Amino acid sequence: MFHLISNLLHKGTFSHGIHPDENKHFTENIPIRRLPFAPELVLPLSQHFGAPSDLIVHPGQEVVRGEPIAKAKGFMSVPLHAPATGRIKRVELMPTAKGPKTPSIILEVYPGDSQEVGYYYERDIDEMSQQEIIQAVQDTGLVGLGGAAFPTHVKLSPPKEHTVHTVLINGCECEPFLTTDHRVMLERTEDLITGTKILMKALGAEKAIIGTEKNKMNAVEAIQKHLPEDGSIEVRAVQTKYPQGAEKMLVKALMGLEIPSGGFPSAVGCGVFNVASTAELGELLPKSQGVIERVVTITGPGIEKRGNYMVPIGTPIRFILDQLGFSGSANCLIMGGPMMGSSVSSLDVPITKGSGGLLVLTESILEGQHDQKSYPCISCAQCLDACPMHLNPSQLGKLANKHRYDEMQSDFHLMDCFECGCCSYVCPSGIPLVQYFRVAKSSLREKAARERANAS
Amino acid sequence: MSTASQSVVLHTSPHLRHVPAVDEIMRNVVYALIPISAFAVYQFGISVLALLVTCVVTCLATEHAICRLSGRSSSVNDWSVTITGILLALTLPPGFPLWMAAVASIAGVGIGKMFFGGLGYNVMNPALVGRAFAQAAFTAPITTWTPVMADNRFTEFIPSTLTIPFLRPVPINDWLASVAPDGFTGATPLALMKFEQISTDSVQLAIGSTAGSAGETSALLILICGLYLVYRKMMDWKIAFAVLFVAALTSGLFYLIDSTQYPGPIFMLCSGGLMLGAVFMATDMVASPVTPLGIWIYGGMIGFLTIIIRLFGGLNEGVMYAILLANACSPLINSVTQPRKYGYVKKGAK
Numbered sequence: 151m152f153h154l155i156s157n158l159l160h161k162g163t164f165s166h167g168i169h170p171d172e173n174k175h176f177t178e179n180i181p182i183r184r185l186p187f188a189p190e191l192v193l194p195l196s197q198h199f200g201a202p203s204d205l206i207v208h209p210g211q212e213v214v215r216g217e218p219i220a221k222a223k224g225f226m227s228v229p230l231h232a233p234a235t236g237r238i239k240r241v242e243l244m245p246t247a248k249g250p251k252t253p254s255i256i257l258e259v260y261p262g263d264s265q266e267v268g269y270y271y272e273r274d275i276d277e278m279s280q281q282e283i284i285q286a287v288q289d290t291g292l293v294g295l296g297g298a299a300f301p302t303h304v305k306l307s308p309p310k311e312h313t314v315h316t317v318l319i320n321g322c323e324c325e326p327f328l329t330t331d332h333r334v335m336l337e338r339t340e341d342l343i344t345g346t347k348i349l350m351k352a353l354g355a356e357k358a359i360i361g362t363e364k365n366k367m368n369a370v371e372a373i374q375k376h377l378p379e380d381g382s383i384e385v386r387a388v389q390t391k392y393p394q395g396a397e398k399m400l401v402k403a404l405m406g407l408e409i410p411s412g413g414f415p416s417a418v419g420c421g422v423f424n425v426a427s428t429a430e431l432g433e434l435l436p437k438s439q440g441v442i443e444r445v446v447t448i449t450g451p452g453i454e455k456r457g458n459y460m461v462p463i464g465t466p467i468r469f470i471l472d473q474l475g476f477s478g479s480a481n482c483l484i485m486g487g488p489m490m491g492s493s494v495s496s497l498d499v500p501i502t503k504g505s506g507g508l509l510v511l512t513e514s515i516l517e518g519q520h521d522q523k524s525y526p527c528i529s530c531a532q533c534l535d536a537c538p539m540h541l542n543p544s545q546l547g548k549l550a551n552k553h554r555y556d557e558m559q560s561d562f563h564l565m566d567c568f569e570c571g572c573c574s575y576v577c578p579s580g581i582p583l584v585q586y587f588r589v590a591k592s593s594l595r596e597k598a599a600r601e602r603a604n605a606s
Numbered sequence: 607m608s609t610a611s612q613s614v615v616l617h618t619s620p621h622l623r624h625v626p627a628v629d630e631i632m633r634n635v636v637y638a639l640i641p642i643s644a645f646a647v648y649q650f651g652i653s654v655l656a657l658l659v660t661c662v663v664t665c666l667a668t669e670h671a672i673c674r675l676s677g678r679s680s681s682v683n684d685w686s687v688t689i690t691g692i693l694l695a696l697t698l699p700p701g702f703p704l705w706m707a708a709v710a711s712i713a714g715v716g717i718g719k720m721f722f723g724g725l726g727y728n729v730m731n732p733a734l735v736g737r738a739f740a741q742a743a744f745t746a747p748i749t750t751w752t753p754v755m756a757d758n759r760f761t762e763f764i765p766s767t768l769t770i771p772f773l774r775p776v777p778i779n780d781w782l783a784s785v786a787p788d789g790f791t792g793a794t795p796l797a798l799m800k801f802e803q804i805s806t807d808s809v810q811l812a813i814g815s816t817a818g819s820a821g822e823t824s825a826l827l828i829l830i831c832g833l834y835l836v837y838r839k840m841m842d843w844k845i846a847f848a849v850l851f852v853a854a855l856t857s858g859l860f861y862l863i864d865s866t867q868y869p870g871p872i873f874m875l876c877s878g879g880l881m882l883g884a885v886f887m888a889t890d891m892v893a894s895p896v897t898p899l900g901i902w903i904y905g906g907m908i909g910f911l912t913i914i915i916r917l918f919g920g921l922n923e924g925v926m927y928a929i930l931l932a933n934a935c936s937p938l939i940n941s942v943t944q945p946r947k948y949g950y951v952k953k954g955a956k
Binding site for chain 1: 613614615616617618619620621622623624626627628629630631684723724725726727842891892893894895896897898901940944945946947948949950
């Protein structure tokens, strides 16, 4: 009984959040298929959080599929591997989903090649030390495939004063439309378990919980069949709610703990990893290979052959649209999900390691969504009931309107906002709250950077 | 079709939004007020219909005129001022002179809403500001009550309704004697209770077959209309619940102390404007707090103050002043009840 109550109180989910239409039925039952190679792949040197990779090839050089083409620049960086056999055509500035153009390698794919991965040697995880595993993880070039693209090996090296006892594998995929993680859990279950074991070993954790949402019960069943018998890994379904897949929300839902403001999950003894990253790790690390492709949900009303595709990193969106077919007004392209994904400004933008979804929306869906009239805040408090961080978006919005950014930070905890967009989603007045907060946050960050520069 | 020539549309996330928008919420509040208005017209006849039309039209005109004067585009099509008009009419006595109702409407919308900057910026509920103005300016007409179900209510106006502007209301004693020969005292159940210690049957109060302001009479109907809005998720049930709960609690407490002097909680909940105030006016989004704890404090404050004013104040009805006072406190309540953020431990606890 007590267990039941405590479950109801905090273990089932986090408080607040929203329930947008899931729209996962378009693709959730479609098995992962392979997309052909584009004639040219675009590989930005910065596809991850941290320092851009260091180029180690030169134009004209021939590379084999899986060969490292850029190395990590320091600890907070990862290497890059050739997603296809071909020739380095040039290195130049190319557009990315984030906005600014970044240096990218253009790889011309050899059309007649068998495209076998040339780099391969087996390793026994059990014989490797923690430090060796962390180094090996960095060598795979793995980053958080859920969208943040934070280097995985950095998460495996928590601050010394923190001990990680539980590894949480995040399979919530709370963004509407996306089914990447769902398919990975169903089809790559063994890799997922292997990856979980590697992560546990690297962190010295005794326990792991794979967390997913209740709308993916078939994934729970699939995973249960592969769980090790010692009970060290567990799978649990939590309430279907956005943003359940946010790190902080998942820790709250599975452990009943709150990550301190500004802190890492390791502060409460947890390490959180995306389910697709974990499966990728389970597949790549024992073979010492690097990340060269990823599963992407390509969906939305504007695309004809919706589905979950194994896409080589660097495939331009233009190629995907041409391959899968699109309907006339497919002119709003979103990299990621509809809640936190970013609008793509050019069809030359490539799929990178962090792209879990490509959403093609049409004008008809967006009509009345963005051109909606904006009213003053009527203090309806819906944003307070939606904010998973329990902030006061209504007040923050009013302050943002007056450019009182310092007050937003000092009195209303602006910096705890992780921009999930729940406030803008629910606002009946159509106030672009999270958009205001992004501006405020970047303005504050710039100011802090200026002050640091002046002080030194 | 080639992709080469395609132009792309850029938006910032979130790319999806949840409707309804403000105008849809406000429109639904108007829908919820229609049955109450219809019932009021059924009970009191064409005088109330005229009152409703006068208030709504004057409110709309006031907002439109002030918007134009201040060089802004008119905001009347967000429906919020329509609500103000209906609510104001419903809080007035059925035979209230129309010119006075128009003045109250101008005061409510003008001073209570537009002077603060319009929708979203008003401190207090505009309808209640209008009524408070009328209470202060027109003391006699606002406490002149007429009986329900008068025989000729659909063919004749209550004489005072058609008072010529800026003149005293036409006396209605002769008319009263003709429609209620068995002696209508001209007092509401609350006044009867307070000044003459006569209590009214609770069932009558709930159905609404008692004298009172136009829309304040049927507690049950108001509750049902409120439930529609709660069902549509367009009203915060917590505020209405807190008001009614604390009002019941406070009056229950006094009832237990001395049941001969103080009326019971059911009587208190169903009489006067408490139900209309709790469901449709205390829940005014703009003038109520936004924080989860603040909402309860605010609602409780209204419930408590209403009963205290009713029992110990000079007036027999206290809902209006209770709500206006609580409205004025909302910003303060908001600032002292900021929610605990995720990832912050309370001081002292660890």
